[in-house]
Amino acid sequence: MAFWDENAETLPRDKLEELQVKRLKDTVARCRKTIFYGNRLKDVDESRFSKPEDVALLPFTTKNDLRMNYDFGLVTVPRDEIVRMHSSSGTTGKATVIFHTRRDIETWSDLVARCIVMTGANKADVFQNIISYGMFTGGLGLHYGAEKVGMLTIPSGVGNTKRQIQLMKDFNTTVFHATPSYILYVSEVMVQEGYDPKEFDLRIGFVGAEPHSEQTRQRIEDIYDIGAFNSYGMSELNGPGVAFECEEKNGMHFWEDQYLLEVVDPRTGEKLAPGEEGELVVTTLGREAMPIIRYRTGDLARIVDDGDKCACGRTHVRISRIKGRCDDMLIVRGVNLYPSQIEDVLMSFPEVATNYQILMEREGALDSLTVKVELYPKMFDGDLRKLKKLESDITKSIQEEIVVRPKVEFHEPGSLPRTEGKAVRVIDTRGEM
Amino acid sequence: MVKQINVFSEDQPGKLDRITGVLADANVNILAVKISSDEEYGVFQFLVDDPEKGFRAFKQAGITVSLKDVLTVGVENKPGSLHHMLDTLRKDNIDIEDCHGFVAGREKKGIIVLEVSDPAAARRILEQHGYSLIGSSEL
Numbered sequence: 001m002a003f004w005d006e007n008a009e010t011l012p013r014d015k016l017e018e019l020q021v022k023r024l025k026d027t028v029a030r031c032r033k034t035i036f037y038g039n040r041l042k043d044v045d046e047s048r049f050s051k052p053e054d055v056a057l058l059p060f061t062t063k064n065d066l067r068m069n070y071d072f073g074l075v076t077v078p079r080d081e082i083v084r085m086h087s088s089s090g091t092t093g094k095a096t097v098i099f100h101t102r103r104d105i106e107t108w109s110d111l112v113a114r115c116i117v118m119t120g121a122n123k124a125d126v127f128q129n130i131i132s133y134g135m136f137t138g139g140l141g142l143h144y145g146a147e148k149v150g151m152l153t154i155p156s157g158v159g160n161t162k163r164q165i166q167l168m169k170d171f172n173t174t175v176f177h178a179t180p181s182y183i184l185y186v187s188e189v190m191v192q193e194g195y196d197p198k199e200f201d202l203r204i205g206f207v208g209a210e211p212h213s214e215q216t217r218q219r220i221e222d223i224y225d226i227g228a229f230n231s232y233g234m235s236e237l238n239g240p241g242v243a244f245e246c247e248e249k250n251g252m253h254f255w256e257d258q259y260l261l262e263v264v265d266p267r268t269g270e271k272l273a274p275g276e277e278g279e280l281v282v283t284t285l286g287r288e289a290m291p292i293i294r295y296r297t298g299d300l301a302r303i304v305d306d307g308d309k310c311a312c313g314r315t316h317v318r319i320s321r322i323k324g325r326c327d328d329m330l331i332v333r334g335v336n337l338y339p340s341q342i343e344d345v346l347m348s349f350p351e352v353a354t355n356y357q358i359l360m361e362r363e364g365a366l367d368s369l370t371v372k373v374e375l376y377p378k379m380f381d382g383d384l385r386k387l388k389k390l391e392s393d394i395t396k397s398i399q400e401e402i403v404v405r406p407k408v409e410f411h412e413p414g415s416l417p418r419t420e421g422k423a424v425r426v427i428d429t430r431g432e433m
Numbered sequence: 434m435v436k437q438i439n440v441f442s443e444d445q446p447g448k449l450d451r452i453t454g455v456l457a458d459a460n461v462n463i464l465a466v467k468i469s470s471d472e473e474y475g476v477f478q479f480l481v482d483d484p485e486k487g488f489r490a491f492k493q494a495g496i497t498v499s500l501k502d503v504l505t506v507g508v509e510n511k512p513g514s515l516h517h518m519l520d521t522l523r524k525d526n527i528d529i530e531d532c533h534g535f536v537a538g539r540e541k542k543g544i545i546v547l548e549v550s551d552p553a554a555a556r557r558i559l560e561q562h563g564y565s566l567i568g569s570s571e572l
């Protein structure tokens with residue numbers, strides 16, 4: 001079992017919590033240097049903090065707070081100490097920007113290196129980083145971590161799929177990083193080009209930037225004959241490297257020495273009981289340039305294991321897959337549901353391809369839910385009755401999962417729109433009246 | 434065994450055109466076609482002179498296609514002949530999954546295209562009962 005930083009990764013719980021309290025105090029003190037936090041933390045006496053849970057005495061920070069403090073409002077270091085800026089992928093309103101000192105970049109890269117080594121990858125691997133570079137943190141985040149580990153790192157970015165395949169072939173890529181939708185698309189192109197996705201040297205995939213289901217992971221693993229590992233992060237918390245799966249693949253270890261995690265009810269902000277699903281709220285514990293207190297991530301998950309030592313030996317808590325974003329939640333005919341629930345069902349049917357779309361419309365007074373799926377060409381045997389049966393099976397399974405009865409539509413492979421970055425899967429026209 | 438090309442298609446204007454266009458461009462001759470569909474999608478079944486070539490052409494055009502073994506059985510062009518033939522198979526527990534027919538040749542012979550649960554057994558039974566199975570070269 002390999003570790004990048006064995007001491008930090010296996011720190012006994014009491015020592016880990018002690019460290020969290022100390023770093024939390026430092027973070028609060030540092031935040032006071034900004035006008036925003038200076039005002040907000042006026043009545044807080046962090047010297048009395050004795051346990052990590054005391055973080056709940058602090059106010060939340062929202063995405064909107066970050067926007068309001070555009071551009072340097074939350075920076076706690078002199079301007080010339082800053083070496084990097086990233087921006088979140090938010091498409092609405094003002095962008096949010098995050099700044100890093102040289103030490104921040106080092107810390108972040110170390111966390112990513114922990115993640116990489118935790119999956120069994122090492123410096124002998126050839127790593128193809130098939131994800132957007134630029135302001136998006138997925139590219140450079142993994143890139144720096146991979147170089148730190150010592151892997152041959154190919155910054156191939158996203159797109160130009162045939163060239164991606166050529167690179168994999170020519171340089172014997174063994175590890176990739178990609179979004180689930182794009183890496184599945186790459187496998188389709190491989191087949192079109194006459195390759196078997198299993199014939200490459202790939203052995204490990206880092207899959208992230210989009211919430212995805214266990215079924216999707218299994219599909220990626222089967223198609224490529226690799227181990228696929230789930231990755232969690234967001235630009236506000238540096239980017240990738242916040243939590244990652246170990247070889248046990250039973251939840252993602254959340255690096256608690258650098259991030260203080262809470263799970264709260266997204267409506268009330270109240271702390272939830274251990275194991276309950278809610279919104280992740282995170283406080284950075286080591287960031288210099290731009291520390292953030294109790295950030296409302298908008299991501300929904302639950303703690304899988306609270307301090308029990310994982311078989312891998314790491315003591316940091318594990319979180320479940322991200323079920324979706326609080327704002328991804330769809331309400332159809334009064335029922336709350338998440339796209340990931342529908343994806344789970346679809347991916348359990350081998351007859352359907354990996355691309356799908358969820359369409360919500362208003363028909364009179366009623367919401368209608370249509371799930372468009374592409375057929376998987378290899379499974380088509382030309383029998384209309386089998387298609388009808390498949391349609392009703394999928395409809396039934398989705399209804400069992402989400403209560404609402406959807407209309408399932410089959411489409412030709414490749415006919416549903418797809419994007420090379422994050423896939424746009426949900427279309428809601430109900431507001432457009 | 435004769436092979437039939439089955440093609441999946443969304444039910445949209447121009448789709449049939451696109452599909453028949455593929456066969457025309459590949460210079461594949463259609464002997465018989467059956468279209469089964471509902472409002473949203475359908476399946477086209479083509480009996481053609483060169484199924485392998487047609488199949489490849491569809492694949493290259495990115496169309497969802499499969500090649501299926503079928504039986505092509507000659508029947509007399511008179512009342513009751515189809516019923517008799519299907520009855521023969523039913524008695525031996527052969528499931529008919531799909532069936533369509535056309536009339537061919539100067540003698541106006543009926544040709545029935547059958548998809549069945551067990552093609553090999555169906556073939557044996559039909560031959561035992563004196564039906565003539567038409568090979569791909571004769572079509």
Ligand SMILES: [Zn+2]
Nearest residue numbers: 246248310312
């Ligand atoms: Zn573990």
